[in-house]
Amino acid sequence: MTEEIRFDHQIxxxxxxxxxxxxxxxxxxxxxxxxxxEHKSCxxxxxxxxxxxxxxxxxxxxxxxxxxxxxxLADYSNKRFDYVILNESLQxxxxxxxxILEALRVGKxxxxxxxxxxxxxxxxxxxxxxxVPLTKELPYQWYDTPxxxxxxxKDFRYFCKANTIKILQEVGTxxxxxxxxxxxxxxxxxxxxLEK
Amino acid sequence: MDIVxxxxxxxxxxxxxxxxxxxxxxxxxxxxxxxxxxxNGDKSNAILVFHSLTGDAHAAFxxxxxxxxxxxxxxxxxxxGFDTDKYFVICSNVIGGxxxxxxxxxxxxxxxxxxxxSFPFVTIEDMVAAQRYLIDHxxxxxxxxxxxxxxxxxxxxIWATQYPEYVHSVIAIATNTRxxxxxxxxxxxxxxxxxxxxxxxxxxxxGKSIPARGLALARMIGHITYMxxxxxxxxxxxxxxxxxxxxYDFSHDFEVENYLKYRSGNFVQRFDANSYLYISKTLDYxxxxxxxxxxxxxxxxxxxxxxxxxxxxxxYPSYQSKEMVRALKANDLDVSDIEINSSYGHDxxxxxxxxxxxxxSHFLARxxxxxxxx
Numbered sequence: 325m326t327e328e329i330r331f332d333h334q335i336x337x338x339x340x341x342x343x344x345x346x347x348x349x350x351x352x353x354x355x356x357x358x359x360x361x362e363h364k365s366c367x368x369x370x371x372x373x374x375x376x377x378x379x380x381x382x383x384x385x386x387x388x389x390x391x392x393x394x395x396x397l398a399d400y401s402n403k404r405f406d407y408v409i410l411n412e413s414l415q416x417x418x419x420x421x422x423x424i425l426e427a428l429r430v431g432k433x434x435x436x437x438x439x440x441x442x443x444x445x446x447x448x449x450x451x452x453x454x455x456v457p458l459t460k461e462l463p464y465q466w467y468d469t470p471x472x473x474x475x476x477x478k479d480f481r482y483f484c485k486a487n488t489i490k491i492l493q494e495v496g497t498x499x500x501x502x503x504x505x506x507x508x509x510x511x512x513x514x515x516x517x518l519e520k
Numbered sequence: 521m522d523i524v525x526x527x528x529x530x531x532x533x534x535x536x537x538x539x540x541x542x543x544x545x546x547x548x549x550x551x552x553x554x555x556x557x558x559x560n561g562d563k564s565n566a567i568l569v570f571h572s573l574t575g576d577a578h579a580a581f582x583x584x585x586x587x588x589x590x591x592x593x594x595x596x597x598x599x600x601g602f603d604t605d606k607y608f609v610i611c612s613n614v615i616g617g618x619x620x621x622x623x624x625x626x627x628x629x630x631x632x633x634x635x636x637x638s639f640p641f642v643t644i645e646d647m648v649a650a651q652r653y654l655i656d657h658x659x660x661x662x663x664x665x666x667x668x669x670x671x672x673x674x675x676x677x678i679w680a681t682q683y684p685e686y687v688h689s690v691i692a693i694a695t696n697t698r699x700x701x702x703x704x705x706x707x708x709x710x711x712x713x714x715x716x717x718x719x720x721x722x723x724x725x726x727g728k729s730i731p732a733r734g735l736a737l738a739r740m741i742g743h744i745t746y747m748x749x750x751x752x753x754x755x756x757x758x759x760x761x762x763x764x765x766x767x768y769d770f771s772h773d774f775e776v777e778n779y780l781k782y783r784s785g786n787f788v789q790r791f792d793a794n795s796y797l798y799i800s801k802t803l804d805y806x807x808x809x810x811x812x813x814x815x816x817x818x819x820x821x822x823x824x825x826x827x828x829x830x831x832x833x834x835x836y837p838s839y840q841s842k843e844m845v846r847a848l849k850a851n852d853l854d855v856s857d858i859e860i861n862s863s864y865g866h867d868x869x870x871x872x873x874x875x876x877x878x879x880x881s882h883f884l885a886r887x888x889x890x891x892x893x894x
Contacts, residue, residue, distance in 0.1 A: 369854075378858045379875065382882040385889075387824075389845065390858040399849035 331500045332411060332437050333359055335515050339435060339493065340364055344406035347371065347431060349393045349423070350413025354381035361386075369405075371396045394418045397426040404430050411437035412513075415473045421487070428489065428520040436516040440496070442476035444509045461512040477507055477514040484518065493517035522597065522604075524581035524590070528552045528620055531653045538649060544640035548629070551654050552577045552613040552620025556596055557604030559658070564893040566608045566660045567884075568651070569596070570668030570675040573799050574742070574791055576619035579611035580604075594873040601877035607664065607884065612654055614647040614675075616799050618792035621650075625726060625792045636794060637723035644671075644806050648678040655686065662893055665884060667691035669869035670836060671799070674806050677844075680821045681808065689824040689887045691880060694833050694869040696840035697814055697847070698807035703835065706745055707800040710738035714793045723794050735793040736784035743783055748832035748865030752776060814847040824890075826883045827857040828876060830868035856883065 329337070333356050340346065343365050348357050351370030354377070360366040370381050370388040381388035389396060393410075394417050408431030410423070415438060417423045427434045439461060440446075446457035456466050464471060475483075477496060484491050495515040496507025503511040530550045532538045537547030554577045559566060569579055571591065580596035582589050590611075596602040602609050613621040616639070624639035631638075655663065666676040666687055673695025680687045714720055717734025725731060747755075756776040760766070766773050772781065808817045825848050829841035838859045848855040860875055862868040869876070 375858065375861055378856075379878055382856065382858075382879050385882065385886045387854050387856050389849075389856065391842070391845075399846040401850065401852060404852060 329359060330355075331497055332513060332515060335495055335497070336360075336409065336411065336435055336437075337363055339517050340366065340407050343367075345404065346407045346409060347400070347405045347427075348409045348411070349397070349427065350410065350416065351377075351381065351386075351388065353377050354384045354386045354388065356409070356411065357381070357386050358384050393423055397423065397430055400430040402429055403432050405432070407431055407433050407435055409435045411435065411515075412439070414438055415471045415475070418472060420473055421483075424483075424489070424518075425487065425520075428518065432519070433492070434516075434518040436480070436514075436518060438475060438477070438480055438514050438516075439471075440476050440508065440511050440514055441474040442478070442508060443512055447509075477511060480514060480516065484516075488520065490519045491516055492519055522556070522581040523584050524554050524556065524578070525583070526552050526554050526577050526620055529654050529657050531657065532650075538646070538653075540640055540646045541643045542641050546615070546622070546640055546642075546646075549615060549622045549650055549653075550620070550626075551615070551622075551650055552617075553654060554578055554580075554590070554611050556580050556602075556609040556611075557607055559608040559660075562893055563660050564662070564664065564891055565606065565888070566610060566655075566658070566663050567602060567665045567667065568655065568663050568679070569602065569609060569611045570666070570672030571611065571613070572668070572670035572672055573803065574739075574787070574796070575672070576617070577611050577613040577621075578619075580609070592870070595877060595880070601873075601880035602667075602884070603881060606888070610655075610658070612651045614642075614799070615650045616642040616647065616795060616802060618795040623792070624723065624794035624798055634726040636726065639794070639798065641805075642798065642802055644674045644678050644802060645682060647802070648675055648682060651675070651679075652683060652686070661686070663687055664887055664891055665689045665691060667693070667880075668695070669693035670695060670866065671803055673836075674803070677808060680823045680825075681817055684821040684823065687821065687823045688891050689826070689883070691826045691828070691883065692841070692844065693828045693876070694830055694836045694841075694866055695844075696836050697817075697844050698809060699804050700840070704804045706741060706835075707804055710741050711797050711800060713737035713741070714797055717793075720793060723797075725793070730788065731793045732788045735788045735791065735796060736781075738793075738796055739784040739787040739791075740780040743780060745835045746866045748834065748863055750832060750863040751865055751867070754863065755779075814843065815850045818848055818851045818853060821851075821853070823853070824887060825853060825855040825857075826879065827855060828869070828879065829857075829859050830862045830864065830866070830872065831859060832863050833866045833868060835866040 357368040408427040449457040496503035496511025532547035537545035578590040579592045580590040666679045673692040714734040717731035720731035759775040829838040
C-alpha cells in the first residue's frame with residue numbers, strides 16, 4: 325500500500341496527527357485529502373480552482389470549495405484547522421506572503437511544499453546554457469507555466485525568518501529520497517512544517 | 521415508465537390556522553405534493569425538493585396518459601442524481617401557487633368565492649412553515665436533504681435556518697440569500713404587465729376572461745432572464761421565421777420572437793396571473809439577513825451544504841452563491857461549492873444535468889453515510 329503513496333504525501337502523512345482538521349489549498353483531485361482521511365482519520369476540506377477537479381473530489385466523497393487560494397482563506401475563522409496544506413501550490417498564487425500569513429491565521433500549523441528553482445541542474449542550465457531552466461522537475465516553458473513565483477529552499481527560509489514564522493521541520497526531497505546534504509543544491513522540492 | 525399522481529394534504533383547519541409572517545391567519549391549507557421512491561423503515565432516506573416560481577409538485581415521472589415527464593425528471597429517478605432506488609424524494613408545491621395548493625385562485629371558505637387579492641401575502645418562511653406540516657404528516661423527523669434551484673433554493677435555506685433539527689443537508693442551486701434590486705425590478709415589470717392588462721380587473725377575473733396578454737408579457741420577460749446572451753444567440757441567432765427577408769412591419773420576423781410568443785402562450789393556459797403576482801412578490805421580500813448579519817443567520821444550522829452556481833446566470837449570479845458560501849464557512853459548516861461553467865444562464869439548473877447529477881449523487885452518498893436520524 326505505502327509504496328503507491330507519493331513521497332511528498334508520505335512526509336505529510338507522517339507530520340499530520342490523527343483526527344486533525346485539515347485544509348488543503350490547491351487540493352487538485354483530492355488524492356492527499358483522501359489519504360489523510362483514510363490513514364489519519366482527518367476531517368478534510370479542499371480548495372481548488374479547477375472545475376474538473378471539483379467533480380473528482382466530490383466523487384471521492386470530499387468536501388471541496390471551488391475558489392481561488394488567494395481569496396478563499398478570508399472566510400475561515402482563526403485556528404479553525406489543525407493543519408493548512410500548500411503542497412505544490414504556493415508558487416502559483418498571486419500574493420504568497422498574504423496566503424501564508426492567512427494560512428497561519430486559520431491553521432495551527434502550515435505545511436508547505438515548494439519546487440526548488442535553484443537545484444544544481446537548474447543552476448547549470450542558467451550558467452552554461454544561458455537559459456531559464458527546463459528540467460524534469462521544472463518542466464514549464466517561460467511562456468507557458470502556472471508558476472508565478474520562483475524560489476529556492478534558501479529563499480523560503482529567509483522569507484520565514486523575515487515574517488517570524490517558525491520552521492518546525494524542513495525536508496528536501498529528490499525523487500523518493502530525502503536530501504539531507506545541501507538540500508538547496510540537490511533537492512527538487514522542499515517540504516516545510518511551519519508555525520507562527 | 522414510472523407513473524406518479526399528485527397527492528394533497530389539508531391541514532390548519534380553523535381555529536388552528538397558520539399564522540403567517542404578516543400576522544394574518546390562513547386555514548385550511550392544502551398542499552399538493554408528489555413522492556418518488558420508497559421511504560425506508562427508519563424513515564432516514566427522505567429528500568425534500570422544491571420548485572421555482574412557476575413550477576409545481578410534478579417534479580419527475582409521468583402523469584397517467586401524459587407524454588411529458590415532470591420538470592426535473594432528468595435529475596430524479598432510477599440511477600439519477602436523486603436516485604429513487606435509494607432515496608424517497610418528495611416535491612412539495614407552495615402556498616400562494618395555483619397547482620393544487622391553497623392560493624389566490626382557491627375558494628375562500630368564508631365567501632365561497634375565489635380569494636383573488638383578498639388572499640393574504642405569503643413569504644418563503646410561510647411556504648416552508650406549511651411544508652413542515654406535510655413532513656410531519658409523512659412521519660419524517662429529519663430530512664436527509666432539502667434541495668432546490670432558484671426559488672427552490674430559497675425554500676431549502678429557510679428550512680435549514682428555521683428548522684435546523686429537520687435538515688441534515690442542503691443542496692442550494694442557482695439561488696441567493698436576498699433578492700437584489702435588479703431581481704425586484706425585473707419582477708416589478710412583470711407585475712405591472714399583469715396589472716396593466718384590463719382583463720386583470722383588480723385580480724377579480726375568475727370565471728371571466730383572464731389577463732392573458734399581461735401574463736404572457738410577464739412570462740416573456742421571465743424567459744429572457746432565464747437565458748443568457750450566449751444561449752439566446754446559440755439557440756436563435758438572427759434566424760428568421762420561414763421568411764427570406766425582413767418584413768418591414770411589426771409582424772414577427774425573428775425566431776426568438778416566435779419562441780417567446782409560443783412559450784408565453786402555453787404558460788397562460790397553465791398558470792394563474794394572481795399567483796404570479798403573489799409569488800414574485802414573495803421572492804422580492806426574501807432577505808435572510810434582514811434582521812442582522814448573514815453569518816448569524818446560519819448560526820443554528822448544523823447542516824452540510826452543497827452550493828451550485830453557473831457562470832452565465834445573471835438572474836441569480838454566482839457572486840450571490842459565493843456570498844452564501846462565505847457565510848457558511850464563517851460558521852465552520854461543512855460546505856462544498858462549485859461554479860459550473862455553462863452558457864445556459866439561469867436555466868442551467870434545469871438543463872446542466874450531467875455535471876449536477878454526479879455532484880448530487882456523490883454528495884448524497886456521503887450524506888447518507890454520516891446520517892443519524894436521531
